[in-house]
Amino acid sequence: MAIDHLDGRLIELLAREPRIGVLEASRRLGVARGTVQARLDRLQSNGVIRGFGPEVDPAALGYPVTAFATLEIKQGQGADVRAHLTTVPEVLELHTTTGHGDMLCRLVARSNADLQRVIDRVVGFDGIVRASTAIVMENPVPLRIIPLVQQASED
Amino acid sequence: MAIDHLDGRLIELLAREPRIGVLEASRRLGVARGTVQARLDRLQSNGVIRGFGPEVDPAALGYPVTAFATLEIKQGQGADVRAHLTTVPEVLELHTTTGHGDMLCRLVARSNADLQRVIDRVVGFDGIVRASTAIVMENPVPLRIIPLVQQASED
DNA sequence: GCATCTGCTGGGCACTATGCCTAGCGGTCG
DNA sequence: CGACCGCTAGGCATAGTGCCCAGCAGATGC
Numbered sequence: 001m002a003i004d005h006l007d008g009r010l011i012e013l014l015a016r017e018p019r020i021g022v023l024e025a026s027r028r029l030g031v032a033r034g035t036v037q038a039r040l041d042r043l044q045s046n047g048v049i050r051g052f053g054p055e056v057d058p059a060a061l062g063y064p065v066t067a068f069a070t071l072e073i074k075q076g077q078g079a080d081v082r083a084h085l086t087t088v089p090e091v092l093e094l095h096t097t098t099g100h101g102d103m104l105c106r107l108v109a110r111s112n113a114d115l116q117r118v119i120d121r122v123v124g125f126d127g128i129v130r131a132s133t134a135i136v137m138e139n140p141v142p143l144r145i146i147p148l149v150q151q152a153s154e155d
Numbered sequence: 156m157a158i159d160h161l162d163g164r165l166i167e168l169l170a171r172e173p174r175i176g177v178l179e180a181s182r183r184l185g186v187a188r189g190t191v192q193a194r195l196d197r198l199q200s201n202g203v204i205r206g207f208g209p210e211v212d213p214a215a216l217g218y219p220v221t222a223f224a225t226l227e228i229k230q231g232q233g234a235d236v237r238a239h240l241t242t243v244p245e246v247l248e249l250h251t252t253t254g255h256g257d258m259l260c261r262l263v264a265r266s267n268a269d270l271q272r273v274i275d276r277v278v279g280f281d282g283i284v285r286a287s288t289a290i291v292m293e294n295p296v297p298l299r300i301i302p303l304v305q306q307a308s309e310d
Numbered sequence: 311g312c313a314t315c316t317g318c319t320g321g322g323c324a325c326t327a328t329g330c331c332t333a334g335c336g337g338t339c340g
Numbered sequence: 341c342g343a344c345c346g347c348t349a350g351g352c353a354t355a356g357t358g359c360c361c362a363g364c365a366g367a368t369g370c
Contacts, residue, residue, distance in 0.1 A: 002216075002217060003216065011209060011211060014208065014209045015208045015209060018206050018207035018208050018209070019207060021326090021327060021328080022327080022328075023326085023327055023328080024327090031347075031348085032347060032348045032349065033327095033328095033348095033349090034346095034347075034348075034349090035346080035347055035348080037328095037329090038346080038347085046215055047212055047214075047215040048211060048212060048215040048216060049209045049210065049211060049212075050209075050210040050211070050212050051173050051209075051210050052173040052174060052207050052208070052209055052210070053169065053170045053173050053207070053210060054166060054169045054170060054173070054204045054205075054206075054207055055204065055205040055206050055207070055208060056166060056203060056204060056205070056300045056303075056304060057202055057203060057204075057205050058300070058303060059202075060201055060202040060203040061157075061158065061203060061303060061304065061307040062157060062307060063303065063307075066250070067252075068250070068252065068259055082295040082296070085295075085296065086295070086296055089302035089303045089305070089306045090303065091296060092296075092298060092299060092300065092303070093294075093296055093297065093298045093299070094294070094295050094296035095221075095223070095291045095292075095293070095294050095295075096291070096292050096293040096294075096295065097223065097289035097290060097291055097292060098289055098290045098292060099289050102289065104223055104289060104291075105296070106298075108303065134252035134253055134254050134257065134259060135252060135253045136250045136251070136252055136259075137250075137251050137252060137253060138250070138251040139248075139249070139250050139251075140237040140240075140241070140249050140250075140251065141237075141240060141241055141246060141247075141248055141249035141260070142248065143247060143248045143261075144247060144248070145211045145213070145247065147244035148211075148213060148216060148218065148244045148245065148247070148263065149211060149216065150244070151244045152216040152217060152218075176355090176356055176357080177356080177357075178355085178356055178357080179356085186318075186319085187318060187319045187320065188319095188320090188356095188357095189317095189318075189319075189320085190317080190318055190319075192357095192358085193317080193318085311370105312369105312370090313368105313369090313370085314367100314368080314369080314370100315366105315367085315368080315369100316365105316366090316367085316368100317364105317365090317366090317367105318363105318364085318365085318366105319362100319363080319364080319365100320361105320362095320363090321360100321361085321362095322359105322360080322361085323358100323359085323360080323361105324357105324358095324359095325356105325357080325358085325359105326355100326356085326357070326358095327354105327355085327356075327357085328353105328354080328355075328356085329352105329353095329354085329355095330351105330352090330353095330354105331350100331351080331352085332349100332350085332351085333348100333349090333350090334347105334348080334349090335346105335347085335348080336345105336346095336347090336348105337344100337345085337346085337347100338343105338344085338345085338346105339342105339343090339344085339345105340341105340342100340343090340344105
């Protein structure tokens with residue numbers, strides 16, 4: 001479950017240069033190819049590495065506006081609201097959180113004006129009592145995992 | 156900049172089975188290998204596909220608790236706060252948002268108790284006036300992009 | 311109508327990586 | 341001490357990659 005230093009270096013290497021193969025990785029890390037292969041298999045079946053899906057930039061698809069919406073849900077309507085939000089493509093992520101029966105979701109839109117349409121679609125549903133939205137202006141720290149991997153590999 | 160239907164199918168295919176190569180992808184999509192290669196190159200230099208980094212699960216690294224913190228920042232301290240938060244490995248993501256000079260960040264921790272330590276470290280900084288934290292209980296919609304890609308590829 | 315350009319096809323080539331195997335070697339643990 | 345485990349180092353057939361080419365269809369410009 002915990003990862004060691006070699007695992008950490010392997011993950012870092014894959015994060016920096018994702019398209020390298022097992023053989024090249026083994027050369028960079030100074031270990032045998034079979035070792036890298038075994039580590040990779042283990043990390044994947046462990047669930048530490050979930051996959052290598054392409055990272056798509058919504059801005060490049062024409063959705064440059066990101067926002068976070070906090071939703072207040074009517075008691076007992078959680079499941080319906082979840083199902084509804086799943087059908088909205090602009091909802092990239094949805095969490096249920098502690099607090100007043102709240103949910104937090106990440107939205108994207110084509111423009112600030114378009115965001116209104118997305119929000120209307122999101123909150124135009126019976127179980128949602130109130131929504132408050134924060135538009136993202138800057139993203140000083142994009143989603144990252146390497147610092148955490150480094151910390152986790154020092155045990 | 157916009158993507159067409161073939162681009163959309165290619166991205167979907169890569170998302171479902173990330174480890175397939177260009178040749179296998181061309182077979183699945185029923186087009187020539189060179190076409191897939193050209194599309195992939197274009198998508199990457201466009202910035203639509205940012206990369207193929209490994210998706211690491213913080214829970215599997217021993218950080219099963221996720222939280223979102225809303226930070227209220229003292230006027231003019233934004234840059235310092237950003238620099239401070241960048242040094243905290245448990246800060247996975249940071250956005251500046253509209254509102255009262257606010258920031259929103261995603262945190263992880265080893266446990267609910269450990270979250271206290273992380274929050275103390277995050278807010279133990281001069282420029283931060285107030286913080287309110289929401290702990291994530293469930294994640295009904297994990298970060299996804301496919302529905303948006305499908306919508307974007309229908310023009 | 312005609313020339314040009316772009317994107318896709320289908321193929322060929324040398325090189326490289328992969329998946330899968332074996333044998334050996336140094337640790338650790340009961 | 342013997343068994344086991346992880347790493348090394350190598351061999352081998354197969355498959356994929358990067359890179360080339362010629363041909364062809366549709367759009368664009370003159």
